[in-house]
Amino acid sequence: MTPEEFRNAGHRMIDWIADYRTNIDQMPVRAQVSPGEIKKHLPESAPEAPETIDRLFLDLEKIVLPGITQVQHPMHFGWFPSNASLASVLGDIASSGLGTLGISWESCPALTEVEQVVCDWMRQLTGLSEQWEGTIHDTASTACLTALLLAREQASEYSQNNGGLQSAPKPLIVYTTEEAHSSVTKAALLAGFGKQNLRLVEYDPTTRAMIPDALKTRIEQDIADGYLPAAVVASVGSTGVTAFDPVARISDITGPYKIWLHVDAAMAGSAMLLPECRHLWEGVEAADSISWNPHKWMGTILDCALFYVKDPEHLIRVMSTNPSYLRSSVDEEVTQYRDWGIPLGRRFRALKLWFHLKLDGLDAIRKRLRRDLDNARWLAAEVGKTPDWRVVTPVNLQTVCIVHEPAGLKGEALNAHTLAWAGEINQSGKAFISPAKINDCWLVRVSIGVETCDREHVKNLWELIKSTASSEFAGLTMNKS
Numbered sequence: 188m189t190p191e192e193f194r195n196a197g198h199r200m201i202d203w204i205a206d207y208r209t210n211i212d213q214m215p216v217r218a219q220v221s222p223g224e225i226k227k228h229l230p231e232s233a234p235e236a237p238e239t240i241d242r243l244f245l246d247l248e249k250i251v252l253p254g255i256t257q258v259q260h261p262m263h264f265g266w267f268p269s270n271a272s273l274a275s276v277l278g279d280i281a282s283s284g285l286g287t288l289g290i291s292w293e294s295c296p297a298l299t300e301v302e303q304v305v306c307d308w309m310r311q312l313t314g315l316s317e318q319w320e321g322t323i324h325d326t327a328s329t330a331c332l333t334a335l336l337l338a339r340e341q342a343s344e345y346s347q348n349n350g351g352l353q354s355a356p357k358p359l360i361v362y363t364t365e366e367a368h369s370s371v372t373k374a375a376l377l378a379g380f381g382k383q384n385l386r387l388v389e390y391d392p393t394t395r396a397m398i399p400d401a402l403k404t405r406i407e408q409d410i411a412d413g414y415l416p417a418a419v420v421a422s423v424g425s426t427g428v429t430a431f432d433p434v435a436r437i438s439d440i441t442g443p444y445k446i447w448l449h450v451d452a453a454m455a456g457s458a459m460l461l462p463e464c465r466h467l468w469e470g471v472e473a474a475d476s477i478s479w480n481p482h483k484w485m486g487t488i489l490d491c492a493l494f495y496v497k498d499p500e501h502l503i504r505v506m507s508t509n510p511s512y513l514r515s516s517v518d519e520e521v522t523q524y525r526d527w528g529i530p531l532g533r534r535f536r537a538l539k540l541w542f543h544l545k546l547d548g549l550d551a552i553r554k555r556l557r558r559d560l561d562n563a564r565w566l567a568a569e570v571g572k573t574p575d576w577r578v579v580t581p582v583n584l585q586t587v588c589i590v591h592e593p594a595g596l597k598g599e600a601l602n603a604h605t606l607a608w609a610g611e612i613n614q615s616g617k618a619f620i621s622p623a624k625i626n627d628c629w630l631v632r633v634s635i636g637v638e639t640c641d642r643e644h645v646k647n648l649w650e651l652i653k654s655t656a657s658s659e660f661a662g663l664t665m666n667k668s
């Protein structure tokens with residue numbers, strides 16, 4: 188494709204995306220396809236000869252679009268918001284078009300220095316002190332793995348330089364709770380700690396936040412039993428019910444033992460753009476690493492995960508390889524982000540965050556976050572005052588966990604009812620919500636926060652939920668009688 192051909196096709200593509208975003212609310216929220224249906228429409232092998240751009244747009248429309256669950260749809264309330272602001276999409280396009288190669292400062296000085304500046308802007312915007320230095324990873328999962336590698340090397344006094352974990356005199360232990368995201372367990376396993384060295388600390392049954400005294404007891408017991416506590420991963424805004432582990436009290440415990448404290452604020456980091464929410468991660472300054480995803484609620488298109496540490500020297504010591512072909516005369520003066528994470532080749536991710544901040548502006552972003560918090564409070568109040576409905580867990584941010592409990596329905600029957608009405612809504616394509624299982628009980632998470640979702644959409648969802656659950660229950664009682 189020549190630049191001229193790209194210009195024509197590119198204009199058409201931008202128009203296509205703009206139309207897609209304009210008309211998104213006309214589409215079903217959840218993809219209405221069954222497994223294998225998309226694949227069936229694709230040839231078994233790649234085309235030998237080039238095809239026309241017309242054909243490509245046709246395929247995009249007819250094959251790809253039906254296979255997309257529309258997470259940018261204003262009636263999408265599933266999982267967590269995964270906003271992709273169009274300003275950040277432009278940044279992503281610029282990054283792709285430039286085709287940069289981020290393997291060293293020299294290979295793209297702008298990639299390194301825009302990233303440094305943007306990470307520092309985000310530090311300031313979330314109220315973190317100057318002791319933090321940041322980088323951008325693809326995801327919070329990678330950030331957590333990196334954090335646990337740092338913890339492993341700190342606790343084992345750089346065992347990677349000799350026999351690795353296999354030569355460590357004592358088993359190294361990681362602590363988190365069952366409420367933590369599955370990426371925490373994955374990171375602990377990938378970092379070589381082993382499942383039997385992962386402790387799931389007791390949490391408060393109502394808030395599902397870690398109980399600091401239980402952590403302390405476990406650490407003391409482990410030390411007495413000959414283990415070496417290495418890391419605690421605190422969830423700041425958990426995936427299930429947006430629980431907040433008490434970071435300040437946890438750090439009081441980890442500090443004296445020099446246990447690495449990683450704060451996983453993948454979702455709730457966006458809330459820290461609002462000063463009134465920062466009490467939710469009180470004590471964060473005492474942590475060793477923090478990660479959060481602008482690619483969630485804030486709305487910088489995926490993938491964009493911020494990772495901050497207080498001791499970049501330790502990070503570099505663990506991650507650095509420095510082969511001769513990548514060395515240059517300015518190495519002493521510059522940051523080499525390849526030494527701040529796992530991959531060598533890095534994309535120019537900072538551009539999308541930079542575009543997002545510059546083009547949308549912070550005022551608008553903060554206003555939208557406050558709108559969503561307000562909508563969540565509104566929904567929680569409506570649910571709370573409606574007979575047979577209950578808000579199950581505290582509404583700390585924009586996710587409301589609800590359950591419909593008609594009289595006489597309990598245990599497995601209640602679970603079946605919850606899954607039935609939630610499934611019916613998702614199947615209808617009118618809205619999308621996520622059921623989740625907590626203590627053997629299914630509830631429904633309504634995660635508010637899509638960029639175009641306003642109060643009207645939340646009201647429509649609530650009406651849809653009430654009518655679907657009532658008719659599902661009516662059907663259930665009719666079948667019984």
Ligand SMILES: Cc1ncc(COP(=O)(O)O)c(C=O)c1O
Nearest residue numbers: 326327328368370424425426453
């Ligand atoms: C609390 C929390 N941590 C980590 C993750 C993983 O995020 P990522 O998809 O960026 O790896 C999620 C995803 O929803 C999350 O909610």
